[in-house]
Amino acid sequence: MSAQTAAAAREGRRGVTLRPGAWLTWAALVFFFVNLLGVIATVLLDSLGRSWFASWLPTGWTGHWYSDAWKEFGLGQVLWTTVEVTFLVVLLSLVLAVPASYALARRDFPGKHLLTTLFVLPILVPPIAYGIPMATVLYKFHLAGTVTGVVLANLVPSIPFVIFTMTPFIEQIDPKIESAARMCGASTWTVLTRILSPLMLPGILAAGILVLVRTFGMFELTFLTAGPSSQTLVVALFSAVNSAGIRSTQSIDAMAVIYTGTMAVLLLVALRFVNPTQLVARSSE
Amino acid sequence: MSGLPLSTTPAAPPGTPARAALRHRLAERGVDRTLLLVLPAALSVVALFCYPFLYGLQLSFQPAKGGVFGAYRQFFADPFSRKSVWATFSLAIPAALINVGVSVPISYRMRREFRGKRLLLALLVVPITLGTVLTAEGVLEFYGPAGWFNRTLHLLGLADSPVQLTMNYTGVLLSLIISGFPFAYLLTHSYLSGIHPSLEKAAATLGAGWWQRFRHVTFPLLLPGLMTTFCLSFVMAFAVFPSAMMVGDPNGSTHVISIEAYQAALERFDYAQGSADAMIMTALMLVVLAAVTGLRSRLYRGSTGGKG
Numbered sequence: 074m075s076a077q078t079a080a081a082a083r084e085g086r087r088g089v090t091l092r093p094g095a096w097l098t099w100a101a102l103v104f105f106f107v108n109l110l111g112v113i114a115t116v117l118l119d120s121l122g123r124s125w126f127a128s129w130l131p132t133g134w135t136g137h138w139y140s141d142a143w144k145e146f147g148l149g150q151v152l153w154t155t156v157e158v159t160f161l162v163v164l165l166s167l168v169l170a171v172p173a174s175y176a177l178a179r180r181d182f183p184g185k186h187l188l189t190t191l192f193v194l195p196i197l198v199p200p201i202a203y204g205i206p207m208a209t210v211l212y213k214f215h216l217a218g219t220v221t222g223v224v225l226a227n228l229v230p231s232i233p234f235v236i237f238t239m240t241p242f243i244e245q246i247d248p249k250i251e252s253a254a255r256m257c258g259a260s261t262w263t264v265l266t267r268i269l270s271p272l273m274l275p276g277i278l279a280a281g282i283l284v285l286v287r288t289f290g291m292f293e294l295t296f297l298t299a300g301p302s303s304q305t306l307v308v309a310l311f312s313a314v315n316s317a318g319i320r321s322t323q324s325i326d327a328m329a330v331i332y333t334g335t336m337a338v339l340l341l342v343a344l345r346f347v348n349p350t351q352l353v354a355r356s357s358e
Numbered sequence: 359m360s361g362l363p364l365s366t367t368p369a370a371p372p373g374t375p376a377r378a379a380l381r382h383r384l385a386e387r388g389v390d391r392t393l394l395l396v397l398p399a400a401l402s403v404v405a406l407f408c409y410p411f412l413y414g415l416q417l418s419f420q421p422a423k424g425g426v427f428g429a430y431r432q433f434f435a436d437p438f439s440r441k442s443v444w445a446t447f448s449l450a451i452p453a454a455l456i457n458v459g460v461s462v463p464i465s466y467r468m469r470r471e472f473r474g475k476r477l478l479l480a481l482l483v484v485p486i487t488l489g490t491v492l493t494a495e496g497v498l499e500f501y502g503p504a505g506w507f508n509r510t511l512h513l514l515g516l517a518d519s520p521v522q523l524t525m526n527y528t529g530v531l532l533s534l535i536i537s538g539f540p541f542a543y544l545l546t547h548s549y550l551s552g553i554h555p556s557l558e559k560a561a562a563t564l565g566a567g568w569w570q571r572f573r574h575v576t577f578p579l580l581l582p583g584l585m586t587t588f589c590l591s592f593v594m595a596f597a598v599f600p601s602a603m604m605v606g607d608p609n610g611s612t613h614v615i616s617i618e619a620y621q622a623a624l625e626r627f628d629y630a631q632g633s634a635d636a637m638i639m640t641a642l643m644l645v646v647l648a649a650v651t652g653l654r655s656r657l658y659r660g661s662t663g664g665k666g
Binding site: 176311 | 387388389390392393394395396398399400403406407408409410411413414415417460463464467478480481483484485487488490491492494495497499500505506507509536539593596597599600603604616619620623624632633635636637643647
């Protein structure tokens with residue numbers, strides 16, 4: 074009996090890839106990745122090809138679509154706006170949300186549930202649904218189409234996001250450390266700068282990078298609130314695709330590759346500091 | 359920085375014991391100056407989210423014609439906009455079900471540590487960060503009539519003429535799966551890793567096969583987390599906008615409610631109608647979320663397992 078079980082266990086361990094269930098799982102994942110690779114590679118190759126109609130690969134290679142795209146879409150201006158908006162959103166959302174996460178992590182007070190709901194709502198309600206009223210309000214305050222308007226709109230999902238990333242992080246910092254510092258006579262300011270800040274820094278960094286990646290890729294809100302001079306890269310990309318016709322797909326793809334490249338760099342930086350699951354959920358590990 | 363914990367509350371001046379007592383009682387329930395730290399974030403969310411939303415709500419009751427509920431009546435009277443509700447649900451529900459349904463067996467299979475797991479997780483993040491616009495652009499070219507996908511089908515003899523996969527319902531569903539599946543997978547994965555492996559080991563010791571272990575131990579613990587995953591996947595798919603415009607058929611089968619709202623507000627400049635559409639969209643979404651959350655609250659929510 075025990076020999077049988079041991080044999081089954083050994084077989085199970087060695088033959089993981091041989092069972093149909095495991096095969097199916099891997100096949101599904103591989104199929105997904107092949108498709109994903111295809112989707113990305115098509116865009117990349119098209120941006121480098123001279124022309125590509127009915128063949129497996131483009132005919133001839135060239136890099137001039139990139140310079141075309143740069144001139145045609147004014148990418149210098151667009152990239153500058155993107156950097157400006159992203160930087161401001163990261164900075165402001167951290168400044169506004171980190172203190173709130175501290176209070177939420179350390180205190181249990183009446184109305185906490187209500188407050189949490191207030192912060193969950195902007196994440197749950199689809200961006201289009203509050204983006205449209207928001208665009209109307211910005212128009213009323215003459216902020217429509219300005220960088221300020223875009224930054225304000227992007228703060229709405231970013232603040233709750235920082236809060237839900239930072240609160241669990243601060244919860245795992247032992248409050249006894251702060252008490253100990255107090256015992257030794259540290260003032261509030263000293264506790265903040267010498268004790269809390271260094272401990273919170275990794276969390277702040279992670280939250281900041283996550284907001285950076287999200288804002289860079291945020292389409293709906295920026296699209297609804299941006300004007301011609303305050304477009305970010307992703308919005309410029311969408312507008313280029315949707316008002317195509319005179320524009321060649323290749324230079325649009327070149328722009329898409331620039332977007333993907335920037336995103337990939339941001340992602341590599343982000344993954345050095347955060348766990349992949351943190352990109353979708355508040356950290357639990 | 360006013361109130362960090364243990365901030366020494368200044369001794370109440372003599373003669374005001376009642377005030378000091380009140381402050382003391384409040385502090386016991388967690389209300390002290392530390393709470394002021396919540397204010398900046400709470401006020402910004404109120405100003406930037408609640409105010410515009412309520413402004414939109416009252417705007418939706420002031421259409422140019424048709425009385426208070428004119429905009430809402432208009433939405434349901436016009437067959438074109440009414441059908442957008444159906445178009446949205448017929449995209450969002452299958453997309454969310456597929457994404458969550460496929461994530462469960464795959465993440466269950468991969469719950470143990472193995473070599474290259476971190477790389478796999480990192481690769482799965484790629485589509486999330488690509489964003490919807492780039493995914494749509496790629497889907498358009500990869501699955502297009504002359505794209506690699508159709509060429510492969512042709513090469514394998516599976517299709518004689520190119521299969522129409524873009525500019526219709528399928529294209530949008532594909533792009534929703536490409537950007538939504540990794541999201542659902544990563545969430546399911548993090549919920550699953552929150553279930554302690556010893557539970558399954560105990561069941562195995564008692565002689566349960568893998569199906570019994572999954573069916574009676576892991577799955578019930580995972581279910582609340584799965585419902586959260588479903589909600590978030592549904593929210594993502596429900597708000598589908600760029601891909602429905604780019605790879606879909608925005609004036610036909612994928613005329614989803616977000617396109618309807620966008621066109622009303624920013625193409626026809628009928629802000630009242632656009633706001634009304636946005637409110638209808640939010641209401642529909644909240645109904646689904648409330649239904650799923652209601653179901654979830656009847657499930658086991660113990661100290662272990664896929665919390666959410």
